[in-house]
Amino acid sequence: MGTSHIRRVLVIGLDCATPQFVFGPQDFDLPHLRALMNAGCWGPLRSCHPPITVPAWAAMTSGKDPGALGFYGFRNRKDHSYDALFTANATAVREKRVWDILSRAGKKVAVLGVPQTYPPKPVNGWLVSGFLAPESATDFTYPKALKQELDAALGRYIIDVKDFRTEDKDGLIERIFALMHNRFDAARHLMDGKPWDFFMLVEMGMDRLHHALWRFCDPRHPQFEPGNPYENIFRDFYQAVDERIGDLVSRVGDDTAVLVVSDHGAKPMVGGICVNQWLMQEGLLALHNAPDKQTRIEDCRIDWAKTKAWSTGGYYARIFINVQGREPEGVVRPEDYEAFRDDLVRRIEAMPDHEGRPLGSKAHKPRDLYRKVNGVAPDLIVYFGDLNWRSVGSVGYNSIYTFENDTGPDDANHDHHGIFIMDNRSGQKGVQLEGLNLMDVAPTILGLLGVETPPDMQGRPIT
Amino acid sequence: MRQGLSLRLTGEQAADTAKVLGARLIELGKNVEQIDADALEHLGNTVAAACACALLARNGVIVIASCEGVEPEGARMDVAIDPNDTPDFAAEKILDQLAERGLVDLESTDYSPEEEEQIRQRLADLGYIE
Numbered sequence: 001m002g003t004s005h006i007r008r009v010l011v012i013g014l015d016c017a018t019p020q021f022v023f024g025p026q027d028f029d030l031p032h033l034r035a036l037m038n039a040g041c042w043g044p045l046r047s048c049h050p051p052i053t054v055p056a057w058a059a060m061t062s063g064k065d066p067g068a069l070g071f072y073g074f075r076n077r078k079d080h081s082y083d084a085l086f087t088a089n090a091t092a093v094r095e096k097r098v099w100d101i102l103s104r105a106g107k108k109v110a111v112l113g114v115p116q117t118y119p120p121k122p123v124n125g126w127l128v129s130g131f132l133a134p135e136s137a138t139d140f141t142y143p144k145a146l147k148q149e150l151d152a153a154l155g156r157y158i159i160d161v162k163d164f165r166t167e168d169k170d171g172l173i174e175r176i177f178a179l180m181h182n183r184f185d186a187a188r189h190l191m192d193g194k195p196w197d198f199f200m201l202v203e204m205g206m207d208r209l210h211h212a213l214w215r216f217c218d219p220r221h222p223q224f225e226p227g228n229p230y231e232n233i234f235r236d237f238y239q240a241v242d243e244r245i246g247d248l249v250s251r252v253g254d255d256t257a258v259l260v261v262s263d264h265g266a267k268p269m270v271g272g273i274c275v276n277q278w279l280m281q282e283g284l285l286a287l288h289n290a291p292d293k294q295t296r297i298e299d300c301r302i303d304w305a306k307t308k309a310w311s312t313g314g315y316y317a318r319i320f321i322n323v324q325g326r327e328p329e330g331v332v333r334p335e336d337y338e339a340f341r342d343d344l345v346r347r348i349e350a351m352p353d354h355e356g357r358p359l360g361s362k363a364h365k366p367r368d369l370y371r372k373v374n375g376v377a378p379d380l381i382v383y384f385g386d387l388n389w390r391s392v393g394s395v396g397y398n399s400i401y402t403f404e405n406d407t408g409p410d411d412a413n414h415d416h417h418g419i420f421i422m423d424n425r426s427g428q429k430g431v432q433l434e435g436l437n438l439m440d441v442a443p444t445i446l447g448l449l450g451v452e453t454p455p456d457m458q459g460r461p462i463t
Numbered sequence: 464m465r466q467g468l469s470l471r472l473t474g475e476q477a478a479d480t481a482k483v484l485g486a487r488l489i490e491l492g493k494n495v496e497q498i499d500a501d502a503l504e505h506l507g508n509t510v511a512a513a514c515a516c517a518l519l520a521r522n523g524v525i526v527i528a529s530c531e532g533v534e535p536e537g538a539r540m541d542v543a544i545d546p547n548d549t550p551d552f553a554a555e556k557i558l559d560q561l562a563e564r565g566l567v568d569l570e571s572t573d574y575s576p577e578e579e580e581q582i583r584q585r586l587a588d589l590g591y592i593e
Contacts, residue, residue: 052591074585074591087582091573104556106547119573122555124548131585134578143551164588211590297592311591351498410590 003424003463005447007255010191011200011441013114013246015053016207016264017419019044021238029237032246033421034109040423041462043433044302045246046440047264049369049379051414054132055090055116055265056438057202061097063442063457067370067377069095073314079327079375082304089132090117093304095351098453100196110190112201113183126194128186131160153189157181161208169230172212174438180205183346183355184244188445192250205261210266210318214411220412221268222403234373237338254425257448271354271403272392273361273384275311275319278400284308291396300395304329307377309344315395315414318378319344319363339381341365349383354401359385371458387413422462424448436462467494467520468566469535474544476491476553481529484554488525491558491567498528509533525566540564 012393020026020043022033023042036042048059048066055066056076066072071088078084086092088218093116099109103124111117111127119128120142128150141147150157152398161175180203207418215223216230249258249330278295279285286306302310304322311319321344323337324330332340353359361384384391390413392402420436422444439459446453447461467512480496488495492525498512506512508539509532516535516558528535540560544553574582586592 054591075588087574087579087586089582091572103552106545108547122549122552124552132582134574134581136578136581143549160585208589298593316590390590 003257006257006424007443008196008252009198009253009257009259009448010247010248011198011259011261011445012027012201013057013202013316013417014206014241014260014262015115015202015204016210016414017211017260018206018265018267018415019370019419021234022419022421028238028242030093030238031241032249033260034244034261035422036423039428040421040426041428041431041433042419042421043132043436044265044417045261045420045436045438047414047416047418047438051264051387051416051418052117053207053263056418057095058088058095058097060261060438060441061114061200061348061385062093062095062099063097063439063453063459064095065370065439067106067366067373068456068458069093070375072318072375072377072381075312078313079322079376081139081299081328082302087132088116089399090114090119090121090129095443099125099127099198099200099237099443101446101454102449102451105449107197107449107451109198110194110196110200110326111340112187112190112192112199114200114202125196126190128190129156129159130202130225131201133159135159135365139279150186150189154182155186156182157186160204164208164212169213169216173209173233175213176205176208177237179208180237180241181244184248184340186252187248191248195214198231198445203241205237205314206241206262210412211236211410212433214266214268216397216411218268222270223411227356236323245432250433257422257424259441259445260419260421263438265417265419266412267387267415269390269411270385270388271401272313272390273351273359274319274392274395274400274402275313275317275384275396276393278351279309279311279319280395281400284344285310287395294394294396296395297395305331308332311382311391311393313391314391316387317380317382317384317391317393319348319382321379344380351400352385353385354391354399359389360383361389385414389413413438420462433462465494465523466566467523467538468525468561469516469520469537469539470525470557471533471535471539471541472527472529472544472557473531473541475546476544476550477529477549479550480544480548480557481527483550484557485527487554487558490569491569492522493567496524498525498526498530498533500530503530503533525561532536 110123115130118133127142129140215221217234286303288301348363443461444454488508518539
């Protein structure tokens with residue numbers, strides 16, 4: 001049986017859903033997801049570089065890598081000045097996403113909570129922006145009246161979980177569950193009330209839960225304590241999400257292909273590498289006044305005349321080189337740029353961990369990762385310890401290693417693989433697939449709906 | 464002088480789409496004129512309306528003609544509005560086509576400074592940035 005009977009596609013996005021909890025070895029007994037896997041195909045889904053919510057969902061839904069999209073994280077350099085940054089919201093996404101293409105092909109679409117959809121752009125149907133909508137925004141849906149409709153149906157549409165950096169885990173768990181149920185309630189309201197050919201929602205609760213509570217749930221985490229009260233919270237949450245997925249799937253017929261996808265996975269975070277502190281130690285970054293307490297690099301006065309490289313922090317590091325003629329006070333001569341960058345790669349990859357063992361860090365040049373490099377890319381994209389360590393951009397530490405997060409409690413880092421499950425009603429019966437890529441999802445959706453895939457999409461349809 | 468154009472819209476939703484599109488083009492800083500049923504009545508007939516379109520377009524105006532039978536000469540783009548599209552969405556599609564022809568620059572509105580700081584703080588709280 002082929003897929004010619006498919007008339008509609010439902011995509012359930014679970015930000016940060018992690019293969020080990022869904023596929024095993026620690027699978028959580030998720031009957032509805034298992035039923036989709038058994039009735040179709042599934043496998044780990046390789047994320048983009050970097051494996052972060054922005055740019056990953058945009059790469060998935062456009063079929064193009066971050067180099068083509070021209071943004072490399074949430075905050076990006078506008079130009080080669082030192083302080084001009086922009087937040088990559090919907091405005092930054094210049095490429096057509098799958099719902100734009102389907103809209104133009106006359107298909108009715110509903111898009112709910114997908115990152116980088118604020119400010120909302122018109123579609124042939126309905127769109128509710130993702131979590132980059134400000135809390136104060138009065139206009140985050142298309143059409144505008146949809147906001148009132150959702151508020152009336154749900155009480156209030158929740159954009160994201162509030163007060164995330166807290167030690168009050170019980171309160172936070174309650175808010176994360178509320179966020180998840182609210183998103184699925186909104187999905188059910190739209191699915192039942194609107195005609196659609198393509199429906200996509202993204203649930204953010206899993207990501208928030210992983211970051212906030214990983215140390216309580218994973219014996220591999222250095223701070224795990226057996227018997228703690230939150231030990232089973234991941235299992236409980238995944239099972240609650242599974243129930244809600246079962247509810248949505250029960251509302252569609254055999255003419256609807258169902259995809260469950262995530263943008264990246266997660267893993268325990270061992271600690272942080274203070275990347276700017278390290279650059280200072282290496283003599284590559286100089287400050288006018290060294291701070292005596294932990295201070296964001298953005299709040300320091302950098303001595304640009306004595307600085308060859310600086311970095312921003314986050315789940316990965318973006319290192320920028322201060323190049324003559326490119327940056328306002330550049331010092332690295334253009335003819336020395338490649339040799340300097342190669343040397344920096346060698347130094348980063350040779351960095352040991354806090355106990356002198358190999359850290360296994362990787363420093364990537366954008367041109368090695370992407371077909372083209374649009375926008376202002378970092379000179380190096382760095383994963384410390386294969387993402388077991390985060391990048392800490394602040395300075396004022398006594399060591400380059402830290403086990404306290406400068407932005408508050410955070411137990412998890414992102415991992416390179418998310419999940420892909422597809423029941424395309426073709427009778428595949430539990431086929432496990434390998435080698436799947438995030439960018440394959442958009443052409444897969446277009447193929448299922450019989451819409452031609454633009455030739456510049458980088459992914460290939462999954463069948 | 465900026466390049467003008469006659470945009471000839473047809474279909475059931477042409478009049479509603481013309482209103483939305485005109486407003487969006489004005490937001491984007493364009494000189495816009497509408498040749499709709501009222502204008503056609505004032506101008507007298509479709510030949511005069513077509514002539515008005517061509518003259519305005521030649522002088523840098525984007526003229527949206529949403530009444531039947533008006534066939535302007537010169538720079539012109541014909542768009543048959545898909546009956547399944549809402550006027551907002553149909554207008555957006557036309558703006559994309561105008562952008563591809565270099566006639567408009569679709570720089571969208573972005574965060575206000577207060578919103579930008581609110582989002583920056585949220586992203587820092589979530590650990591994405593510092």
